[in-house]
Amino acid sequence: MPFTTIKPMIDARDVYKHFGGLEVLRGVSLSISKGxxxxxxxxxxxxxxxxxxxxxxxxxxDRGHIEIEGELLVETDEHGKSHYVADAEIxxxxxxxxxxxxQFNLFPHMTVIQxxxxxxxxVKGIPRQEILPRAEVLLEKVxxxxxxxxxxxxxxxxxxxxxxxxxxxxxxxxxMLFDEPTSALxxxxxxxxxxxxxxxxxxxxxxxxxxxxxAFAREVANKVCFMDQxxxxxxxxxxxxxxxxxxxxxxxxxKNML
Amino acid sequence: xDYILNMLGPLWQGATVTLKxxxxxxxxxxxxxxxxxxxxxxxxxxxxxxxxxxxWLMRGTPLMLQMLFIYFALPFVPVIGVKLPDFPxxxxxxxxxxxxYFAEIFRAGIxxxxxxxxxxxxxxxxxxxxxxxRVIMPQMIKRILPPMSNETITLVKDTxxxxxxxxxxxxxxxxxxxxxxxxxTPFLVAAAFYLIMTLVLTWGFQRLEKRYAVYxx
Numbered sequence: 001m002p003f004t005t006i007k008p009m010i011d012a013r014d015v016y017k018h019f020g021g022l023e024v025l026r027g028v029s030l031s032i033s034k035g036x037x038x039x040x041x042x043x044x045x046x047x048x049x050x051x052x053x054x055x056x057x058x059x060x061x062d063r064g065h066i067e068i069e070g071e072l073l074v075e076t077d078e079h080g081k082s083h084y085v086a087d088a089e090i091x092x093x094x095x096x097x098x099x100x101x102x103q104f105n106l107f108p109h110m111t112v113i114q115x116x117x118x119x120x121x122x123v124k125g126i127p128r129q130e131i132l133p134r135a136e137v138l139l140e141k142v143x144x145x146x147x148x149x150x151x152x153x154x155x156x157x158x159x160x161x162x163x164x165x166x167x168x169x170x171x172x173x174x175x176m177l178f179d180e181p182t183s184a185l186x187x188x189x190x191x192x193x194x195x196x197x198x199x200x201x202x203x204x205x206x207x208x209x210x211x212x213x214x215a216f217a218r219e220v221a222n223k224v225c226f227m228d229q230x231x232x233x234x235x236x237x238x239x240x241x242x243x244x245x246x247x248x249x250x251x252x253x254x255k256n257m258l
Numbered sequence: 259x260d261y262i263l264n265m266l267g268p269l270w271q272g273a274t275v276t277l278k279x280x281x282x283x284x285x286x287x288x289x290x291x292x293x294x295x296x297x298x299x300x301x302x303x304x305x306x307x308x309x310x311x312x313x314w315l316m317r318g319t320p321l322m323l324q325m326l327f328i329y330f331a332l333p334f335v336p337v338i339g340v341k342l343p344d345f346p347x348x349x350x351x352x353x354x355x356x357x358x359y360f361a362e363i364f365r366a367g368i369x370x371x372x373x374x375x376x377x378x379x380x381x382x383x384x385x386x387x388x389x390x391x392r393v394i395m396p397q398m399i400k401r402i403l404p405p406m407s408n409e410t411i412t413l414v415k416d417t418x419x420x421x422x423x424x425x426x427x428x429x430x431x432x433x434x435x436x437x438x439x440x441x442x443t444p445f446l447v448a449a450a451f452y453l454i455m456t457l458v459l460t461w462g463f464q465r466l467e468k469r470y471a472v473y474x475x
Binding site: 056057058091094095097098099101103105106107108109118119122123124151152153164167168171 | 372374375377378380381382383384385388392393396397400472473474475
């Protein structure tokens with residue numbers, strides 16, 4: 001088909017969201033192309049985590065339009081009312097995205113390997129003997145083969161987060177969403193997690209990373225978005241963004257972060 | 259000694275009634291309690307409110323009253339009026355009553371699981387039912403073992419309430435001998451029966467707790 005254009009992996013337009021009287025997202029638009037890594041930075045309470053959670057329906061939006069790989073998740077009619085697609089559709093579309101949480105959220109009653117194979121078995125119906133070898137490969141990739149039969153409570157924070165990454169990857173997502181993946185970690189443990197994410201970037205995984213790690217954002221991301229008070233204040237190519245931010249609020253934020 | 263051995267026969271007869279009531283009540287009230295707990299946390303206000311009302315009613319009135327009501331008064335209630343024989347009436351009362359208590363234990367267990375567990379399950383594509391079955395329930399069981407152990411031990415002893423329906427359970431069997439022979443020894447033997455049942459339960463729950471201790475939350 002000669003006239004098709006390449007659809008962005010995620011296309012979010014004019015997303016609004018409030019909690020009670022607080023407007024947490026005020027018209028956020030963002031699109032991410034295949035293989036791109038976007039870092040979202042900004043002060044706490046700026047709405048960056050909420051925005052990420054809206055993309056895979058952990059939060060519902062008030063207004064706006066979200067498409068994942070060209071498939072509509074939610075749109076807004078002329079009266080400003082949002083309409084989600086059917087529940088089964090939502091689940092199917094959101095499965096294109098894997099998510100890694102600040103608090104890991106591993107299943108504590110399952111061993112590391114069970115954590116990884118559970119969703120492919122239950123959600124996709126893949127037989128155990130088929131998913132196991134793939135899970136082993138993922139475990140090796142995040143460097144935790146030795147911890148295969150341990151329970152999450154027996155792991156360090158960094159190890160837990162790497163298991164969480166492997167667990168999300170086991171569902172073979174096209175996009176990975178990271179919600180402050182290193183914020184709950186002791187400083188000496190952030191490196192191992194960031195290296196794992198870095199390795200994914202080198203495999204051209206499409207990623208959206210909410211982070212406070214400026215060095216990581218500069219190094220790994222293609223593009224950086226700065227959010228403040230529910231808006232994307234400024235965004236741009238990573239190296240240029242950090243070298244010469246345009247907006248006053250960005251400058252102040254970056255100065256405080258360094 | 260021979261005297262005690264002689265009374266074991268009728269007391270064992272009584273104990274089988276007690277055990278039958280105990281097990282049938284558990285088999286009925288555990289699933290019913292779980293269903294009530296799930297309805298209780300439902301998003302639909304009308305559903306959770308009515309379950310709340312039910313739990314209030316069953317916990318707020320004596321089990322003995324409920325039993326008497328089902329046996330004596332239910333036949334006169336229009337539409338649902340049925341005359342149940344004594345043992346089934348006791349079973350219905352016990353199951354309905356214990357389901358209310360179990361429902362609250364299940365609910366507390368379910369609600370003690372962090373929101374993050376639901377979120378990660380959802381992000382992995384689990385449906386609500388899959389999340390409950392594979393993620394929430396297994397973790398809930400570990401947490402509710404201590405209150406469950408409490409409640410089932412209470413049930414062992416509550417079974418003695420069925421004497422009001424003139425059923426020959428363990429305690430009534432003992433009392434019959436006491437009244438016949440003018441000796442209190444049968445009470446001690448009955449106490450030993452109850453203690454053994456409780457001991458078995460305690461041991462069973464301890465084993466379960468140990469099995470679930472392989473992981474920490």
